Amino acid sequence: MAAASFLPSCFLIFILIFCLYTPCLSNDGVPLYEFKEALDESASLDSTWIKGTDPCHKETKWKGVECNAENVINLYLMNNGLAGDIAIDSLANLKGLRVVSLENNSFSGPLPEFNRLTKLKSLFLAQNEFSGEIPSDFFSKMGSLKKIELARNNFSGRIPDSLVKLENLMVLFLEQNEFSGPIPSLAQKSLEKIDLSNNKLQGEIPPAMSRFGAKPFDGNPDLCGTVLSKECKADEESENEAPAEDNINETKESGSGPGPGPGSGSGAKWVVLSVVVALLVVTIAFKGKRKEDDFQMLGKDNLDETVQVHIPSSMKKRNLSSRKGIDSMNSSRKGSQKGGKKGDLIVINEEKGVFGLPDLMKAAAEVLGSGGLGSAYKAVMANGVSVVVKRLRDVNKVSRETFDTEVRKLGTMRHQNILTPLAYHYRKEEKLLVSEFVAKGSLLYLLHGDRGISHAELNWSTRLKIIQGVAQGMGYLHNEFAQYELPHGNLKSSNILISSNYDPLLNDYAFYPLINNTQSVQQLFAYKTPEAVLYQQVSPKSDVFCLGIVILEIVTGKFPSQYLNNQKGGTDVVQWIKTAISENKVSELIDPEIANVSNSLEQMEKLLYIGADCTESDQEKRIVMREAIKRIEEIKV
Numbered sequence: 244m245a246a247a248s249f250l251p252s253c254f255l256i257f258i259l260i261f262c263l264y265t266p267c268l269s270n271d272g273v274p275l276y277e278f279k280e281a282l283d284e285s286a287s288l289d290s291t292w293i294k295g296t297d298p299c300h301k302e303t304k305w306k307g308v309e310c311n312a313e314n315v316i317n318l319y320l321m322n323n324g325l326a327g328d329i330a331i332d333s334l335a336n337l338k339g340l341r342v343v344s345l346e347n348n349s350f351s352g353p354l355p356e357f358n359r360l361t362k363l364k365s366l367f368l369a370q371n372e373f374s375g376e377i378p379s380d381f382f383s384k385m386g387s388l389k390k391i392e393l394a395r396n397n398f399s400g401r402i403p404d405s406l407v408k409l410e411n412l413m414v415l416f417l418e419q420n421e422f423s424g425p426i427p428s429l430a431q432k433s434l435e436k437i438d439l440s441n442n443k444l445q446g447e448i449p450p451a452m453s454r455f456g457a458k459p460f461d462g463n464p465d466l467c468g469t470v471l472s473k474e475c476k477a478d479e480e481s482e483n484e485a486p487a488e489d490n491i492n493e494t495k496e497s498g499s500g501p502g503p504g505p506g507s508g509s510g511a512k513w514v515v516l517s518v519v520v521a522l523l524v525v526t527i528a529f530k531g532k533r534k535e536d537d538f539q540m541l542g543k544d545n546l547d548e549t550v551q552v553h554i555p556s557s558m559k560k561r562n563l564s565s566r567k568g569i570d571s572m573n574s575s576r577k578g579s580q581k582g583g584k585k586g587d588l589i590v591i592n593e594e595k596g597v598f599g600l601p602d603l604m605k606a607a608a609e610v611l612g613s614g615g616l617g618s619a620y621k622a623v624m625a626n627g628v629s630v631v632v633k634r635l636r637d638v639n640k641v642s643r644e645t646f647d648t649e650v651r652k653l654g655t656m657r658h659q660n661i662l663t664p665l666a667y668h669y670r671k672e673e674k675l676l677v678s679e680f681v682a683k684g685s686l687l688y689l690l691h692g693d694r695g696i697s698h699a700e701l702n703w704s705t706r707l708k709i710i711q712g713v714a715q716g717m718g719y720l721h722n723e724f725a726q727y728e729l730p731h732g733n734l735k736s737s738n739i740l741i742s743s744n745y746d747p748l749l750n751d752y753a754f755y756p757l758i759n760n761t762q763s764v765q766q767l768f769a770y771k772t773p774e775a776v777l778y779q780q781v782s783p784k785s786d787v788f789c790l791g792i793v794i795l796e797i798v799t800g801k802f803p804s805q806y807l808n809n810q811k812g813g814t815d816v817v818q819w820i821k822t823a824i825s826e827n828k829v830s831e832l833i834d835p836e837i838a839n840v841s842n843s844l845e846q847m848e849k850l851l852y853i854g855a856d857c858t859e860s861d862q863e864k865r866i867v868m869r870e871a872i873k874r875i876e877e878i879k880v
């Protein structure tokens with residue numbers, strides 16, 4: 244790849260060249276070593292945490308330390324028998340630190356001042372001997388926190404009220420401590436998992452938390468509330484907020500006016516949708532900016548940020564499965580031809596039922612992130628189907644007719660490795676594509692996510708299954724869209740979704756005709772191939788190149804620098820495999836997480852060679868899709 248074309252300045256080129264030839268020493272080694280020195284018990288780290296070495300460098304990597312291009316970002320030090328003082332001062336010098344896991348060690352005493360690490364996303368301290376009360380405002384400056392696990396310690400006193408304000412909180416595990424007093428009303432919609440069991444909590448379970456059922460509250464004999472089928476006595480504290488459902492009442496009437504009442508038709512819907520979209524745009528733009536220098540290479544940062552969208556109750560109460568919704572879809576299509584009324588959703592694939600815009604607007608929307616072609620959010624509809632709504636930022640110039648034809652074609656795709664869109668919405672200034680939500684999210688997220696399990700979740704057989712599924716999906720697309728210059732055009736790990744069975748589903752394919760007449764075609768990943776960069780040419784072989792990147796990414800576990808606009812960070816997997824082949828060191832590239840399946844090393848190496856052949860920079864020498872697929876299918880677990 245012609246890296247230079249992506250780099251904004253000579254300075255960066257200098258840095259890049261400098262880094263290529265001399266390993267860039269991370270500055271984070273010093274504070275990290277100080278952290279170790281402050282511990283009383285750290286023998287398990289002695290062999291790798293060596294003073295003066297680079298904690299991040301491949302050859303000197305320190306146990307439990309994970310880095311991005313410049314910084315230490317994650318500390319996974321669970322199960323290490325560590326004890327003693329936790330030098331927060333030192334940790335505070337690790338500017339990139341986002342995850343601290345000290346689970347199952349022997350730390351004791353009051354909770355250290357982790358709240359000075361204001362950017363932390365995950366704090367895992369379960370199964371230590373921490374004790375004492377946690378100040379009520381402890382978490383007030385830790386707005387980035389998504390996961391807090393303090394279970395199986397000896398904390399006492401009240402559960403800190405400041406937890407209520409953590410808008411991104413997804414996981415809260417406080418079980419098996421000595422917490423007492425009332426439960427603060429944790430009404431944030433982001434919250435997915437809680438466990439407060441086996442404490443000494445008292446009073447009413449806040450109604451907003453009843454959605455979690457009774458289990459997270461087990462083993463607290465003094466709790467009461469409807470979830471436990473145990474009525475609270477009248478004089479019991481009830482400072483809790485209104486139930487979550489009633490939040491609908493608090494809808495900000497942002498511009499939508501006090502509600503023309505039910506049945507006011509698509510006009511009101513549009514105001515709501517516009518508000519939703521505006522919110523999304525603002526959120527995404529803001530987050531995008533803030534995160535630019537912050538491990539953006541993982542792109543997953545946005546994946547579980549959530550935004551709540553309140554919907555006026557008038558809409559919520561509609562009977563959405565009634566004919567009315569469907570009729571309005573029909574009529575609005577006609578209407579739009581007259582140019583008067585705005586369109587609704589056009590269902591192009593009825594496998595998940597027929598639904599309309601109100602179904603979509605019902606639920607809280609969750610921002611999933613913004614990719615090359617636009618942003619996406621998730622919504623759970625009344626019929627239980629979770630969908631992803633994608634805003635196609637860059638196709639705004641195509642006519643309704645072209646859009647309709649092309650997207651309907653996508654709606655006819657039927658293959659176990661292809662995600663078929665369900666519906667679309669077209670307006671001159673706004674185009675949305677609705678698809679089913681896929682359980683495990685994107686491959687990008689699974690491979691490089693920050694969920695405390697790293698990519699260990701993907702074992703060798705799963706990775707092979709994913710690669711083979713991707714290959715089959717590509718084969719199908721290259722057959723169905725054989726006449727397109729780019730049958731897929733945008734293959735990359737963020738566009739490969741993983742089902743609960745670890746089957747890959749290709750997404751965001753065959754958009755080429757929709758955007759081929761605009762600058763934005765550059766957003767397609769196939770436009771980062773050497774032929775596109777050097778000669779502005781693309782072909783089905785550009786898809787082969789992208790497939791090669793995915794293969795290399797999956798087998799090495801590395802984040803390809805090709806996914807980044809400025810190529811700053813990540814690993815240039817194309818160059819890496821080239822060098823490894825010339826030096827006969829291919830096996831060293833295999834992700835250590837799978838390299839221990841020793842009887843399969845040969846198969847993994849074969850895949851790396853296929854990846855190399857797919858990413859051959861000369862299109863002429865690059866293998867064709869059919870050959871790539873054939874060779875991939877020959878690999879056995």
Ligand SMILES: *[C@@H]1O[C@H](CO)[C@@H](O)[C@H](O)[C@H]1NC(C)=O
Nearest residue numbers: 321322323324325346347348
């Ligand atoms: C806790 O860590 C110790 C090592 O310090 C390990 O032997 C033990 O298996 C770990 N326990 C759990 C539940 O992981």
Ligand SMILES: *[C@@H]1O[C@H](CO)[C@@H](O)[C@H](O)[C@H]1NC(C)=O
Nearest residue numbers: 372374375396397398399421
């Ligand atoms: C836990 O803390 C309580 C006081 O809150 C104390 O009585 C008890 O001994 C502690 N338990 C352990 C295992 O440290």
Ligand SMILES: *[C@@H]1O[C@H](CO)[C@@H](O)[C@H](O)[C@H]1NC(C)=O
Nearest residue numbers: 485486489490491492493556
């Ligand atoms: C919500 O609004 C309805 C009527 O608009 C009202 O009867 C109800 O009391 C409100 N609920 C709350 C919690 O404010």
Ligand SMILES: *[C@@H]1O[C@H](CO)[C@@H](O)[C@H](O)[C@H]1NC(C)=O
Nearest residue numbers: 560561562563564565566567
């Ligand atoms: C909604 O409409 C459907 C079909 O018209 C009907 O079967 C169902 O009972 C209605 N549900 C409610 C809650 O009114």
Ligand SMILES: *[C@@H]1O[C@H](CO)[C@@H](O)[C@H](O)[C@H]1NC(C)=O
Nearest residue numbers: 566569570571572573574597
């Ligand atoms: C929508 O309109 C088409 C023809 O315009 C008709 O065949 C179809 O039955 C209508 N669908 C509904 C749900 O009314």
Ligand SMILES: *[C@@H]1O[C@H](CO)[C@@H](O)[C@H](O)[C@H]1NC(C)=O
Nearest residue numbers: 700701702703704705744745
């Ligand atoms: C690999 O992971 C999958 C899914 O977690 C699991 O079903 C399978 O048994 C694992 N295979 C091996 C060999 O561990």
Ligand SMILES: *[C@@H]1O[C@H](CO)[C@@H](O)[C@H](O)[C@H]1NC(C)=O
Nearest residue numbers: 645649755756757758759760
């Ligand atoms: C754009 O796509 C249309 C098909 O939708 C095709 O007819 C046209 O030739 C394409 N334009 C270019 C410049 O490739």
Ligand SMILES: *[C@@H]1O[C@H](CO)[C@@H](O)[C@H](O)[C@H]1NC(C)=O
Nearest residue numbers: 699835836837838839840841
């Ligand atoms: C290989 O290592 C990974 C993580 O280090 C572990 O989860 C897996 O069970 C190991 N597999 C074998 C076959 O040892």
